[in-house]
Amino acid sequence: MIVGVPKEIKNHEYRVGLTPPSVRELTLRGHQVLVQKDAGSAIGLSDDQYVAAGASIVETAKEIFARSAMIVKVKEPQPGECAMLSEGQILYTYLHLAPDPEQTAALVKSGAVCIAYETITGAGGGLPLLAPMSEVAGRMAIQAGAAHLEKSKGGMGLLLGGVPGVAQGHVVIIGAGVVGTNAMQMAVGTGARVTVLDKSIERLRQLDLVYGNRISTLYSNAHAIEESVLSADLVVGGVLVPGAAAPKLVTRAMISRMKPGAVVVDVAIDQGGCFETSHATTHADPTYVVDGVVHYCVANMPGAVARTSTFALNNATIGHAVALAEKGWRQAMRDDPHLKNGLNVCLGKVTYGAVAGALGFDHVPADKMLA
Numbered sequence: 194m195i196v197g198v199p200k201e202i203k204n205h206e207y208r209v210g211l212t213p214p215s216v217r218e219l220t221l222r223g224h225q226v227l228v229q230k231d232a233g234s235a236i237g238l239s240d241d242q243y244v245a246a247g248a249s250i251v252e253t254a255k256e257i258f259a260r261s262a263m264i265v266k267v268k269e270p271q272p273g274e275c276a277m278l279s280e281g282q283i284l285y286t287y288l289h290l291a292p293d294p295e296q297t298a299a300l301v302k303s304g305a306v307c308i309a310y311e312t313i314t315g316a317g318g319g320l321p322l323l324a325p326m327s328e329v330a331g332r333m334a335i336q337a338g339a340a341h342l343e344k345s346k347g348g349m350g351l352l353l354g355g356v357p358g359v360a361q362g363h364v365v366i367i368g369a370g371v372v373g374t375n376a377m378q379m380a381v382g383t384g385a386r387v388t389v390l391d392k393s394i395e396r397l398r399q400l401d402l403v404y405g406n407r408i409s410t411l412y413s414n415a416h417a418i419e420e421s422v423l424s425a426d427l428v429v430g431g432v433l434v435p436g437a438a439a440p441k442l443v444t445r446a447m448i449s450r451m452k453p454g455a456v457v458v459d460v461a462i463d464q465g466g467c468f469e470t471s472h473a474t475t476h477a478d479p480t481y482v483v484d485g486v487v488h489y490c491v492a493n494m495p496g497a498v499a500r501t502s503t504f505a506l507n508n509a510t511i512g513h514a515v516a517l518a519e520k521g522w523r524q525a526m527r528d529d530p531h532l533k534n535g536l537n538v539c540l541g542k543v544t545y546g547a548v549a550g551a552l553g554f555d556h557v558p559a560d561k562m563l564a
């Protein structure tokens with residue numbers, strides 16, 4: 194199979210779909226890999242390294258899209274990229290379609306076979322192709338939040354850990370999955386007071402067993418969210434209902450009653466965000482202020498630490514990339530129901546229920562496309 198890796202074009206996105214070691218996994222099995230010139234050069238992955246791994250360097254994204262049977266990316270295709278997809282071509286990348294009707298319509302129109310990293314499931318449960326980026330974003334959420342609590346960044350001028358004789362800050366984390374747990378670990382490390390909320394009591398139980406009285410756990414409901422948010426200095430949103438738009442758990446009314454200069458980091462923004470006042474921002478201009486509260490809502494946080502993120506992502510994506518190249522998408526999905534769960538849009542149909550439901554498209558189950 195010819196596999197193509199275009200250079201990412203989203204704002205400050207320096208990750209790349211395949212590393213040279215991943216390219217080697219494909220070329221040693223006889224596949225041809227086309228990598229766009231300088232696709233990885235910003236993170237120290239030179240064209241020479243790709244060539245040494247067996248790839249051919251191609252000048253333009255247009256040529257990559259025209260020649261490849263499978264496109265491997267990181268971020269959701271931008272409008273110009275959607276327009277270059279062709280009928281039956283495999284697109285293997287993050288998509289985040291539920292809050293994005295324009296992209297969904299463009300992918301339906303393309304006739305491509307669109308597989309979303311974030312809905313591929315794992316044999317042991319969870320979302321193994323989302324998890325590494327959630328680990329990165331969860332850890333970064335505290336770093337970003339702490340920085341924006343500084344006066345010069347618009348925050349109230351608070352040091353999360355306090356100092357002897359001065360109380361520490363209060364970090365509230367909504368959602369105790371991969372993002373939430375990684376944020377919690379970093380927050381505990383700063384010395385802040387930490388409260389974690391989730392709908393899953395089992396998850397809270399697990400955290401309580403490990404972290405004991407270094408954190409407070411709360412069952413997530415409107416009352417607990419309101420009380421926590423009003424006393425918070427930093428709130429991290431890390432909820433997920435897989436494939437679906439994020440629930441708006443923190444209302445505009447709650448935001449307006451928060452401490453002036455508090456910071457909210459909405460990691461769930463790629464699924465639409467869990468604060469009513471959130472809208473996506475970029476690394477170039479990451480924050481805005483609503484009712485005195487600093488909002489950080491960057492939809493591709495791991496792009497900021499693109500080298501770490503690219504290797505972590507490739508560890509999780511390469512196995513399915515090899516299966517898709519070796520068997521083609523239909524057989525690879527017949528053999529692996531977890532990969533099949535990644536199929537979001539296929540040959541003009543929306544095949545993921547939560548996306549169809551969120552956007553009002555007809556839902557054609559993935560199984561029908563495999564027949």
Ligand SMILES: NC(=O)C1=CN([C@@H]2O[C@H](COP(=O)(O)OP(=O)(O)OC[C@H]3O[C@@H](n4cnc5c(N)ncnc54)[C@H](O)[C@@H]3O)[C@@H](O)[C@H]2O)C=CC1
Nearest residue numbers: 326327330368369370371372391392413432433492493494
């Ligand atoms: N902005 C960015 O750059 C990035 C964003 N993300 C996003 O972060 C979000 C979270 O991802 P993960 O932690 O991997 O998901 P996860 O599935 O590991 O965890 C989500 C948690 O949310 C909880 N939850 C669901 N409804 C809730 C509610 N009403 N109240 C409290 N908790 C609730 C679930 O029980 C679960 O524990 C996703 O939308 C993901 O796409 C992930 C990586 C990077």
Ligand SMILES: CC(=O)C(=O)O
Nearest residue numbers: 287326463492493495
């Ligand atoms: C998960 C995701 O959207 C990202 O890593 O950018």
Ligand SMILES: [Mg+2]
Nearest residue numbers: 289463492493
């Ligand atoms: Mg994203």
